[in-house]
Structures are given as C-alpha cells and as structure tokens.
Amino acid sequence: MPEPSVRVRECTKLFDMRDGYPFARNVLGFSDPSMAWIEDRWIMFIGGMVPTFRTNIYSFELPPGAPVTSDQWRPSPSGVVSARRLRPIVAQPGRGSWNRCMHSVCFARGVADGETVERIYHAGRSSETVLNGRLPYRIGYLERRHGESWRSAPAPLPLHGPGLPSVLEPKVEYHDGLWRMRFLTIPAAKPGSEDPAQFRIMHTTSVNGRDGWTTPEEWFGTKDGFFDSVVVHDDNRALMAITRDSDLEGRVNNPPQGVWLSEADGPGDPRPNWSRPARVFAAEDAGYEWTARGMCAPSAVWADPEHETLSVFFAGAPRDRTWSRLAIDAVRRRRLPPFPSPVYFTIGRLDLDVGGSSDLARLQ
Known part of the structure; x- marks a missing residue:
C-alpha cells in the first residue's frame, strides 16, 4: 500500500502560559488563535485571560510579507500600552453584558448588506469570570468596516433555543454568497468541557451572517466527540481540520x-x-x-502558494500542569514561578504536508 500523502512536517510551540509572556505581564494566558491576512501581513486574533479571569480578544502580527510559518509573532502596535502591558482590541463589555467574557474567536471576511465586512465571531457569557460553570454560552461577533474600529454586536446571534441551550466554538467561513458556521452545542447544565460524550457540532448558514440563519443541522454527534471544525479550500478541494476538546482538567x-x-x-x-x-x-x-493532552480551537490556512502545506494553529494542553511542580522547576531555572491557575494552555502551529491531492481515504 502506498504511503499516505498527509504527513507532519513540523509542530512548533509559539506561546506557553506556564512560561509567562515578557511582553504582557497583565495577561495570564492566550488561547484560541485565529489567522487573518490583512493588507500585507498575517494577523493572529486570540483570546486572552487577565488576572481577574475575565477574557477578551487581542491581536498579534508578523512582519509585512513574512510567511505564516514564521515564529516572529509580536503584539500589534495598536494593542501595546507599554513594554509589558497589552490592551484588547475592544473594551471589556460591561457588567451584565451577554459577552462579559469573550473567547473562542474566529476571523471571517465576507459580504453583508452589499458591503465587505470583517468579523471576529466568538463565544461569550455574562459571568464575571470565564471559570463560571453555570451560565450558558452564546455566540456573537465583533465587526469592522472599512476605515472603522472594531465594534461589538449588541446582542448574541439567535442560535440557541430548545435543544441548543448553550452554544460556543463558532467556526465561520464566507463563500458562494453565504456565511457558513459550524458551532458546538452542549447541555446548559454543563457549559464547560466536563463531558465530551455530550458534544455535538451543528451547521447553519446565513446570507448576511447576522440573522436569518437556517435551522442548524448536526454534522458531528455525541459518538464522534469532536469539539471544533474549520474549513480551508482552493479551486480543487476543501479540507476540514477537526479537533476534540483538549484535556485541561x-x-x-x-x-x-x-x-x-x-x-x-x-x-x-x-x-x-x-x-x-x-x-x-x-x-x-x-x-x-506541551500539547500531550490534546489541542482545540484550530485555525487552518495554506502555508504556500501551491497549497501543499496546511498550517493549523491551535490551543494545546500540556502534560505538566501541577503548579507546585511548575514552581519548583521555575526556581531551579532561576525564573519566577507561573501564576497559580486552574488551567494552563499553550499556543502552537502544526504544519501538515497534504500534497497536491490529499487522498485521505488511504488514511482510513
């Protein structure tokens, strides 16, 4: 039998919450990256958790023209407050807002009402910390039109309801005149990641990406156990990168x-x-x-003009995450111990050689 055409070319760690971030002492951890080519460079929109355990969305970027496989990610200048402090791309929503804590970001560019817009779809909840285990998730977005700043949608999208009490992990692409979303739904009683056996990924479309969403249909059920799915395509094929929920707990x-x-x-x-x-x-x-306990929140982009290399950015869960052991190891290395946290995650990039014709059937 011939060798499978898909192989791992490289797996690279970009950020590690356990090591801290010399450029951002006011952010504990980054998670859920989403890639975007804007003007002349790659931008990474990413969720960030501050010491109060609230979450918001931040921006990193590569130098102009640098390939997406470059490791020269730096905070976007517009988000730099000082040498060690960053600001999110929008102000923290007020107390009681449906998206008081925002994460699970996904950048998409498409047409709405006859105008090209940029959006960052995200999950949100009205709790004061992202660690709240009771309140349900909702899905909404930030929007930016030409010459404007990012603005948050005033209300969540009308996706939750009977049978879909808690919705999160939006993965959105625009093509063929439609905004296409796959999202995760979990029981309202378990709005965290406690039970993978309850996960379902749904699919829906909308003409404007704001309302008029079609009735969600199930793409992956509870037997599959998947958490995220993102699509990238060219003129010859479409590839869907799928992950389960990384094991943070x-x-x-x-x-x-x-x-x-x-x-x-x-x-x-x-x-x-x-x-x-x-x-x-x-x-x-x-x-x-640094990713032995899995990965989630994928963002997939072509890394080369020939579309033979697929780069999948993700949030990873490390094997070593007990604070006492991490603190002892840091002291031995003459470094400050990490901030005590119930979870630790990393950010990485997986480069896959998918060839000119992936023929995934040979891997099954």
Missing part, C-alpha cells in the same frame, strides 16, 4: 486527541459529501509535552 479515560482531516470537492458541500475524518496527528503519542 485531567479527565479519566480521556478520548484520543489530535487533529483529524476530512475532504470534499468544495467548501459548501453537504455533510454526506465529506470523507470520513482521518486522524493525521496523535497528540498523546507525538512526543510534544
């Missing part, structure tokens, strides 16, 4: 972790036209401590 009998790929002729194909997902990266067996 230390679950017992955690399901296999990593990245799966599925393929279809086009990004708007219905679910039956996509190939069965094939795991192309096994996180627990790959030998990277």
Whole structure:
C-alpha cells in the first residue's frame, strides 16, 4: 500500500502560559488563535485571560510579507500600552453584558448588506469570570468596516433555543454568497468541557451572517466527540481540520486527541459529501509535552502558494500542569514561578504536508 500523502512536517510551540509572556505581564494566558491576512501581513486574533479571569480578544502580527510559518509573532502596535502591558482590541463589555467574557474567536471576511465586512465571531457569557460553570454560552461577533474600529454586536446571534441551550466554538467561513458556521452545542447544565460524550457540532448558514440563519443541522454527534471544525479550500478541494476538546482538567479515560482531516470537492458541500475524518496527528503519542493532552480551537490556512502545506494553529494542553511542580522547576531555572491557575494552555502551529491531492481515504 502506498504511503499516505498527509504527513507532519513540523509542530512548533509559539506561546506557553506556564512560561509567562515578557511582553504582557497583565495577561495570564492566550488561547484560541485565529489567522487573518490583512493588507500585507498575517494577523493572529486570540483570546486572552487577565488576572481577574475575565477574557477578551487581542491581536498579534508578523512582519509585512513574512510567511505564516514564521515564529516572529509580536503584539500589534495598536494593542501595546507599554513594554509589558497589552490592551484588547475592544473594551471589556460591561457588567451584565451577554459577552462579559469573550473567547473562542474566529476571523471571517465576507459580504453583508452589499458591503465587505470583517468579523471576529466568538463565544461569550455574562459571568464575571470565564471559570463560571453555570451560565450558558452564546455566540456573537465583533465587526469592522472599512476605515472603522472594531465594534461589538449588541446582542448574541439567535442560535440557541430548545435543544441548543448553550452554544460556543463558532467556526465561520464566507463563500458562494453565504456565511457558513459550524458551532458546538452542549447541555446548559454543563457549559464547560466536563463531558465530551455530550458534544455535538451543528451547521447553519446565513446570507448576511447576522440573522436569518437556517435551522442548524448536526454534522458531528455525541459518538464522534469532536469539539471544533474549520474549513480551508482552493479551486480543487476543501479540507476540514477537526479537533476534540483538549484535556485541561485531567479527565479519566480521556478520548484520543489530535487533529483529524476530512475532504470534499468544495467548501459548501453537504455533510454526506465529506470523507470520513482521518486522524493525521496523535497528540498523546507525538512526543510534544506541551500539547500531550490534546489541542482545540484550530485555525487552518495554506502555508504556500501551491497549497501543499496546511498550517493549523491551535490551543494545546500540556502534560505538566501541577503548579507546585511548575514552581519548583521555575526556581531551579532561576525564573519566577507561573501564576497559580486552574488551567494552563499553550499556543502552537502544526504544519501538515497534504500534497497536491490529499487522498485521505488511504488514511482510513
């Protein structure tokens, strides 16, 4: 049998919450990156958690023209307050707002009301900290039009309801005149990541990406255990990168972790036209401590003009996360110990050689 055409080219750690960030002492951790090519450079929109455990959205960027595989990520100048302080791209929503804490970001550019707009879809909740385990998640977005600043939508999208009590992890693309979203729904009683057996990924479309969403249909059910799915395409094919929920809490009998790929002729194909997902990266067996407990929140982009390399950015869960051990190790290295936190995560990039024709069936 021929060798599979998909192989791991490189897996690179970009940020590690346990090490802290010399450029951002006022942010504890970054998570859920989303890539965007804007004007002449790559931009990374990413969720950030501050010492009060509230979350907001920040911006990093590469030098003009640098490839997305570059490691020269730096905070966007507009977000730099001082040498060690960053500001988010929008002010923190007020107390009681539906999106008081924002995360699970996804950049998308498309047409709404006859005008090209940029949006950052995100999950939000009205709690004072992202650690709240009771209130449900909702999905909304920030929007920016030409010459304007980012503005937050005043209300969440009308996606939750009977059977969809808590919705999060929006992954949105615009093509063929439609905004297409896949999102996660979980029981309202478990708005965190406690039970992967309850996860379902739904799919819906809208002409303007604001309202008029079609009735959500299930793309992945509770038996699949998937948490996120993002689509990238060219003129010849579409690839869907899929992940499970990374294990931040230390679950017992955690399901296999990593990245799966599925393929279809086009990004708007219905679910039956996509190939069965094939795991192309096994996180627990790959030998990277900093993502050994899995990855989630993928953002996939082509890394080369030939569309043979797919770069998948993600939030990872490290194996070593007990604060006492991390503190002792830091002291031995003559460094400050990390901030005590119930969770620690990393940011990484997985480069996959998918060839000119991936033929994922050979991996199944």
